[in-house]
Amino acid sequence: MPxxxxxxxxxxxxxxxxxxxxxxxNLGLKYAIITGIIIFIISTFMWSILRNFKKSLSSSS
Structure with a gap:
């Protein structure tokens, strides 16, 4: 890895x-778990977009 x-x-x-x-x-356990789940979903979505973007860049060259 670079x-x-x-x-x-x-x-x-x-x-x-x-x-x-x-x-x-600061928020307590319940809200921290909810926020963690939301962050996980957002990061998974962003990861899939970036992976598809990388594939499209490598296939176009």
């Missing part, structure tokens, strides 16, 4: 984990 891709991915993961812990502390 260096900058690894750094950006790890940084995003740390920020996301910090946000989830902050939500757990």
């Amino acid at each position: 260096f900058w891709a690894a750094v950006s991915t790890n940084s995003f993961g740390v920020v996301l984990a910090g946000l989830l812990v902050n939500l757990l502390v």
Whole structure:
């Protein structure tokens, strides 16, 4: 994995984990779980879009 891709991915993961812990502390367990599920759904949707975009770029060249 290229260096900058690894750094950006790890940084995003740390920020996301910090946000989830902050939500757990500030909102309570119920709302933190709901928000975590929503974030998971959004990230899965974004991942599928980016994967399809990458496939379309590689097939066009």
